[in-house]
Amino acid sequence: MDLVLDAGPLIYLGKLDAFDAVEIAGRTAVVPPSVFAEAARPELAFRHPEIATIVRMREEGRLIVVGLDVRESRLAADLAGRYGGMHSGELDVLALGLARGWTVCFHERQAARLARALGIATLHLVEVLFAGTPDGDLLERRIRELARLTNLKMSDLDVLLNLIRERR
Amino acid sequence: MNPNEDDRTTRSQVTLRLDRDLLDGIDALARAQGVDRTELVRRLLADGLAQRRMEAGIAEYAAGRRSAWSAAEVAGVDLYEMLDRIAEAGIPYSVDPVALERLRAGDDPPPPGAPPTDSPPHPVADDDDAAIAGLRARYRPSATRVLFVGESSPAGGTHFYRADSNLYRATREAFGLALNVVEPPQGDAFLAWFQELGCWLVDLAEHPVDRSTATERTRAVGAGIPALARTIREVRPARVLVVLRRIAPAARRAARIAGADDRNVDVLPFPVRQWRPVYVDQLAGILAEVLGNGAATSPPRSDPAAPTRDRAIAEQAAEYGAPGLHSVMADVLRRHGSGWMKASAIARGIAEADLWRRPSDGRHPPASQIGARARARRYARLFQTSDLGIRLRDS
Numbered sequence: 001m002d003l004v005l006d007a008g009p010l011i012y013l014g015k016l017d018a019f020d021a022v023e024i025a026g027r028t029a030v031v032p033p034s035v036f037a038e039a040a041r042p043e044l045a046f047r048h049p050e051i052a053t054i055v056r057m058r059e060e061g062r063l064i065v066v067g068l069d070v071r072e073s074r075l076a077a078d079l080a081g082r083y084g085g086m087h088s089g090e091l092d093v094l095a096l097g098l099a100r101g102w103t104v105c106f107h108e109r110q111a112a113r114l115a116r117a118l119g120i121a122t123l124h125l126v127e128v129l130f131a132g133t134p135d136g137d138l139l140e141r142r143i144r145e146l147a148r149l150t151n152l153k154m155s156d157l158d159v160l161l162n163l164i165r166e167r168r
Numbered sequence: 169m170n171p172n173e174d175d176r177t178t179r180s181q182v183t184l185r186l187d188r189d190l191l192d193g194i195d196a197l198a199r200a201q202g203v204d205r206t207e208l209v210r211r212l213l214a215d216g217l218a219q220r221r222m223e224a225g226i227a228e229y230a231a232g233r234r235s236a237w238s239a240a241e242v243a244g245v246d247l248y249e250m251l252d253r254i255a256e257a258g259i260p261y262s263v264d265p266v267a268l269e270r271l272r273a274g275d276d277p278p279p280p281g282a283p284p285t286d287s288p289p290h291p292v293a294d295d296d297d298a299a300i301a302g303l304r305a306r307y308r309p310s311a312t313r314v315l316f317v318g319e320s321s322p323a324g325g326t327h328f329y330r331a332d333s334n335l336y337r338a339t340r341e342a343f344g345l346a347l348n349v350v351e352p353p354q355g356d357a358f359l360a361w362f363q364e365l366g367c368w369l370v371d372l373a374e375h376p377v378d379r380s381t382a383t384e385r386t387r388a389v390g391a392g393i394p395a396l397a398r399t400i401r402e403v404r405p406a407r408v409l410v411v412l413r414r415i416a417p418a419a420r421r422a423a424r425i426a427g428a429d430d431r432n433v434d435v436l437p438f439p440v441r442q443w444r445p446v447y448v449d450q451l452a453g454i455l456a457e458v459l460g461n462g463a464a465t466s467p468p469r470s471d472p473a474a475p476t477r478d479r480a481i482a483e484q485a486a487e488y489g490a491p492g493l494h495s496v497m498a499d500v501l502r503r504h505g506s507g508w509m510k511a512s513a514i515a516r517g518i519a520e521a522d523l524w525r526r527p528s529d530g531r532h533p534p535a536s537q538i539g540a541r542a543r544a545r546r547y548a549r550l551f552q553t554s555d556l557g558i559r560l561r562d563s
Contacts, residue, residue: 007237007247038237038247048248085228087237108235109264109325116266124267150261151254155331155356156268163271 003027004096007089008107009125010039010063014050015149016142019057021132027103027123029063032096034089036065068092072099083114094118126160136168218244222253230259232324260332265299272302297321297375303329304370307359313366314458315405317396317419319389319412320373328369331355335369335411338439342448346455365459368403372396372415372422389415393422400426407458409451412438413555431561435554446545453548494547496524497540501551501560508557511540 003022005013010031013019022029031039036058045051057063068076076095080088090111097104097120105123106112112122126143133139143164147157186194198208225243228234229250234242240250255261300321307329318328318335326333331354343362344352353361372392377385400408400423408428410419416435423433434454439447500517501509509517515535518524526533544551544558552561 008235008251011248011251041246041248044246044248085234085238087235087241090235090237106235106264109262109266110232111235112264112266122264122266124264126263127267127271130271149251149255151259153260153262153330153332153355155359156261156263158356159268159272160263 002030002102003123003128004030004032004093004102004104005035006093006104006106006111007031007035007038007087009105009128010035010054011050012107012125012146012149013128014039014054014057016129016145017050017053018129018133018142019053019062021129021142023062023132024134025128025132027128027132029057030066030096030102031063032089032092033065033067034092036063038089066096068095072096075099086111086114094120097121130163136164140164225250226253226257226259229254230257262330262332269299269302300327300329303327304368307363307368309363309366309368311366312368312403312405313407314368314455315400315403315408316367316369317408317410317415318369318371319385319415320371320375320377323376323379329359331359334439334444338444338447339451342451342455345448345452347459367459368405370396370399372418389418393418393425396422397425400428404428406432407454408433409454410435410554411447412436416555431552433554434548434552435556449542450545450548450553453545457549493524493538494543494550497538497543497558498550498560499523501558506559508554508559510557511535511538511544514538514540514558 010029013022013029019029036054040051040054040058042051054063058065072092072095075098076088076091079091079094080086083091086094090106093104093106094115096102097115098118103121103123104112104115105125105128106115107125112124115122125146129139129142129146133142140161143157143160146152147160194208194212195205198205201208203211222243222245225234225239225241225245228242229236229239236250236254237247239254240247243250243253245253316339321327322333328336328339330336336358339362340352340354340358343358343365344350352358372395373385373388374392375388377388380388396419405428408419408423410416410433413435416433419435420430420433423430434450436447436450437443496518497514500514500521500523503521504517512535515533515538518538519532522532524533525531526537540558541553544553550561552559
């Protein structure tokens with residue numbers, strides 16, 4: 001149990017159907033209940049079929065929902081008072097990372113910076129994909145799809161594609 | 169409970185005055201849609217509110233003040249909707265630079281339970297400093313013709329070499345103007361072009377200082393003088409362009425230490441607010457002069473027959489007053505010697521020596537009509553402009 005996912009990375013893992021990358025990278029995907037609730041809203045499943053994938057991952061035990069204990073909930077509330085601009089679910093991710101020493105995975109770099117400033121190890125979704133997708137063609141497809149979904153900056157996409165080419 | 173009682177319980181009554189035209193428009197639309205005026209206004213308000221909340225959420229996200237999830241809360245939508253709307257709005261997404269650097273360096277991701285590689289109190293600055301240093305090294309030209317000197321990387325995470333800063337956008341515009349390229353390349357392609365033309369940007373301060381106190385900024389800039397002097401000595405640029413007036417003294421000092429001719433040091437205002445067009449205009453004039461021959465390496469022009477900006481200025485019809493006012497300015501500066509003169513002093517010199525009068529009424533024009541600074545920017549080959557004033561480049 002070591003990679004706490006924020007809702008953004010969880011949704012993109014679902015959209016890319018890339019939960020296997022987390023496992024191949026030697027991680028176990030963990031989310032607080034708030035993140036799972038946002039990413040697995042049943043009323044949105046028709047429009048966003050990746051929700052079915054996310055729910056299935058949980059049912060198969062490949063995505064673990066971990067509740068915050070009293071101390072962690074207090075920690076999340078305390079973080080909310082000190083750091084604005086984040087959703088309470090993201091603060092739950094930070095609290096789990098901080099209290100249990102788990103690595104966290106955020107979508108926005110600002111959140112990752114804050115995590116590191118708090119002494120929490122971070123991992124970005126592209127690092128998970130690189131570490132957990134040995135097939136170069138599949139990795140390139142995943143990165144291109146992620147770039148399309150997120151409107152990734154061309155300069156970043158170029159860097160990632162070059163890295164894939166070098167790896168081949 | 170009857171429907172009227174229910175309505176009074178769940179809704180509050182609001183009275184507001186509307187322009188007659190607006191009310192007529194509402195009535196016409198209500199008739200066309202077969203609803204009453206009140207119902208239509210309710211729907212319009214609900215739609216307008218939802219739209220405004222979405223705009224506010226997207227703006228907060230784009231400004232880096234909120235995460236997408238937090239912005240979704242502001243907008244009153246779910247995260248899926250917000251992620252889609254952010255992408256539709258064309259807001260670019262950047263991968264965490266620390267992750268990119270780790271991937272570039274071939275570093276393995278941190279093992280489970282490992283502490284972060286960076287730690288307080290300045291982890292953010294350290295992350296970014298390393299990333300920016302990497303980009304700066306990547307885009308260093310083999311031979312530097314124009315060395316741009318900035319104060320520091322912005323604290324907000326944007327940077328010229330990330331192609332997302334004010335400086336990047338204004339510089340790109342100036343390159344387009346100077347080299348007559350209607351649509352200059354963007355992003356990495358522009359940075360590669362910038363590099364190919366022999367241009368390089370370095371900063372005086374090692375860490376972001378734009379959110380520091382004035383004293384800290386001055387100290388950080390001062391500490392960067394020896395490094396800048398070494399860089400100037402090493403790359404021997406034809407021109408040094410300081411892109412912030414405040415740091416001009418430090419940059420000149422570095423140039424002097426490096427033994428460079430400070431006539432090749434130009435000072436531009438930082439391109440924000442009203443200074444943006446000034447920066448673009450002045451930079452375009454300098455680039456046309458310095459890189460004029462470098463156009464061969466520029467992207468294909470949309471109209472190869474079009475003159476460069478430099479030639480266009482030389483050939484343009486007489487501006488206000490008479491052709492040759494820049495020559496009169498040069499006369500005044502020559503009489504003054506090799507020193508700097510303020511624009512107002514140049515205007516006084518023209519009047520005192522009776523070098524030029526308005527053709528319309530035969531009187532001496534005030535400084536505002538001579539526009540000495542703007543004229544000096546246009547004739548970058550003749551004049552050097554800085555925070556100190558104007559002087560002849562080759563006196």
